[in-house]
Amino acid sequence: MNNNCIFCKIANGQIPTDFVYQSSNVVVFKDINPQAPVHLLVVPKAHIENLNVLNDKELSFELFDAIKAATKKLGISEYRCVINTGRSAGQEVFHLHIHVMAGRDFLWPAG
Numbered sequence: 001m002n003n004n005c006i007f008c009k010i011a012n013g014q015i016p017t018d019f020v021y022q023s024s025n026v027v028v029f030k031d032i033n034p035q036a037p038v039h040l041l042v043v044p045k046a047h048i049e050n051l052n053v054l055n056d057k058e059l060s061f062e063l064f065d066a067i068k069a070a071t072k073k074l075g076i077s078e079y080r081c082v083i084n085t086g087r088s089a090g091q092e093v094f095h096l097h098i099h100v101m102a103g104r105d106f107l108w109p110a111g
């Protein structure tokens with residue numbers, strides 16, 4: 001728990017948030033500034049700065065499982081996942097999160 005981290009506060013209940021889904025070590029909630037009709041953030045409860053420092057196999061699986069469980073719960077089978085890692089890649093919140101977006105067409109290659 002990092003007291004300066006917004007996602008730590010959300011994931012650990014210090015900021016009341018409706019979770020779309022949660023498991024023992026992961027929460028899923030809606031992005032405050034959605035880039036698609038559905039835009040979820042899949043977030044570990046532990047403060048892990050980004051993907052480079054994720055080294056827990058069980059948690060890695062739990063994060064992927066939360067993507068599947070949350071999308072299934074919402075009846076979504078087509079979606080895009082993004083993990084911005086580092087400032088130049090667009091990371092602004094330095095607590096690992098997987099963006100899960102759906103409900104519109106997405107361009108590929110991405111810009």
Ligand code: AMP
Pocket residue numbers: 006030031032033034041083084090091092093094
């Ligand atoms: P990134 O740029 O990959 O670090 O993504 C950070 C994401 O967190 C952005 O899409 C923001 O809209 C989102 N965000 C920031 N603060 C909050 C918040 N309090 N609740 C929900 N989403 C947030």
Ligand code: ZN
Pocket residue numbers: 002005006007008009046047048094095
């Ligand atoms: Zn954090």
